[in-house]
Amino acid sequence: xxxxxxxxxxxxxxxxxxxxxxxxxxxxxxxxxxxxxxxxxxxxxxxxxxxxxxxxxxxxxxxxxxxxxxxxxxxxxxxxxxxxxxxxxxxxxxxxxxxxxxxxxxxxxxxxxxxxxxxxxxxxxxxxxxxxxxxxxxxxxxxxxxxxxxxxxxxxxxxxxxxxxxxxxxxxxxxxxxxxxxxxxxxxxxxxxxxxxxxxxxxxxxxxxxxxxxxxxxxxxxxxxxxxxxxxxxxxxxxxxxxxxxxxxxxxxxxxxxxxxxx
Numbered sequence: 350x351x352x353x354x355x356x357x358x359x360x361x362x363x364x365x366x367x368x369x370x371x372x373x374x375x376x377x378x379x380x381x382x383x384x385x386x387x388x389x390x391x392x393x394x395x396x397x398x399x400x401x402x403x404x405x406x407x408x409x410x411x412x413x414x415x416x417x418x419x420x421x422x423x424x425x426x427x428x429x430x431x432x433x434x435x436x437x438x439x440x441x442x443x444x445x446x447x448x449x450x451x452x453x454x455x456x457x458x459x460x461x462x463x464x465x466x467x468x469x470x471x472x473x474x475x476x477x478x479x480x481x482x483x484x485x486x487x488x489x490x491x492x493x494x495x496x497x498x499x500x501x502x503x504x505x506x507x508x509x510x511x512x513x514x515x516x517x518x519x520x521x522x523x524x525x526x527x528x529x530x531x532x533x534x535x536x537x538x539x540x541x542x543x544x545x546x547x548x549x550x551x552x553x554x555x556x557x558x559x560x561x562x563x564x565x566x567x568x569x570x571x572x573x574x575x576x577x578x579x580x581x582x583x584x585x586x587x588x589x590x591x592x593x594x595x596x597x598x599x600x601x602x603x604x605x606x607x608x609x610x611x612x
Contacts, residue, residue, distance in 0.1 A: 375401055376409045380434065381612075383419055385571035389427025443469065446577075447479045450607045454481050454579070457603040461581050461596055463588060467607070468496055468503050468578045473519040475507055475578060484583070497557055499524045499538055500531045502565035503578040506551035509542040510567045510575040516542075531556045550597035553582070554590060562588040564597045566604035568611065576611065579604045 382398045383390060390398070396406035410428060413419045417433030450467060458465045458481045468475040475496035498504030498519060508516050524533040532538045545551035550566045563582025567575045581596045582588065588596065 372409065375399065375405065376413060379406060379409055380413065380418060380430070381571070383428045384430050386427070386429075387572065389422055389425050389429045391427050395428065443478050446611070449610050451479065453603050453606045453610070454479060457579065457581065457599060458483065460599055463581050463583045463596070465603075466503075466580045466582070468507075468580065470507065470576050470578075473515070474498070475503055497525075497527070499533075500527050500553070500557040502551045502553035502563040502582070503580045505538075505542060505553070506545055506565045506567045507575050507578055508538075509545040509551060510569065510573075527557050528555055528559045530554055548597060549601045552590075552593045552597065555585060560585045562590070562593075564588075564593055564600050566597070566600040568604045568607045570608070571612065577604075577607060579607060 378399045379395055382395050386394075392403055392407050392410060395410070396403045399406065410419060414421070414428075414431070417431045419428045419434070420431040421428055446469070447467070454465050454467060462483065464480065464482045464484060466477055466481070467479040468477045475498070477496065496504050496507075498508055508519065511519065520535075524535065524538065525531070526533050532541060541551070550564050552565075553561075553563045555561055561582065562585050563580055565578050565580040568577035568579060570576050579600050581600050
């Protein structure tokens with residue numbers, strides 16, 4: 350019988366489920382706890398968080414550190430995620446992310462009756478990686494395109510999730526005007542982002558493409574950092590301003606589901 354709370358993996362070439370390895374489970378739990386910490390957590394803090402004794406935590410962390418999966422910042426007794434883990438994360442296949450979260454996008458499209466998309470955070474930018482369209486052959490996918498941050502709902506909710514310094518670094522010096530409603534004044538954009546943080550979702554009113562509206566919610570990791578964005582968008586006749594408060598919370602719920610799948 351599996352230990353409570355442990356997942357069962359199916360082994361190749363065997364007739365039954367493979368049992369999880371306790372030491373591997375605990376090492377992965379420690380890495381997750383390190384990643385979730387606002388400040389580098391100590392061995393004692395990690396042992397408490399993961400429900401294991403301190404000596405076991407110490408041995409596992411020493412092994413993870415030897416492989417570059419965690420590291421100790423200079424002058425600190427705490428741990429942070431190491432370059433080895435970052436390198437593995439960078440090698441993750443986008444297609445596997447898309448496959449994992451596609452059912453959430455399908456549910457959102459069915460609930461709203463509209464086109465939905467998923468954008469992944471790439472350093473200080475966003476890139477669309479998946480779409481579900483309700484407008485058939487007329488739809489031209491934006492997959493692989495980078496996102497304009499100040500003129501789209503997806504870009505604005507991403508910006509709203511960043512610190513002031515990160516936001517300034519992500520934005521161009523001059524905000525380009527794409528339509529008559531594009532926000533090109535920085536103060537006005539800051540007000541819009543503050544509203545998005547309060548609501549939990551951002552919206553776009555024909556600011557990137559005329560007569561095209563949308564709402565977006567950020568997918569946040571354990572440290573409340575944006576890792577992706579879920580969008581609902583379409584022509585103004587299908588998504589008028591009056592629908593924003595209906596569609597926004599649905600996007601937020603979907604983003605929370607995606608976060609759970611990617612945790």
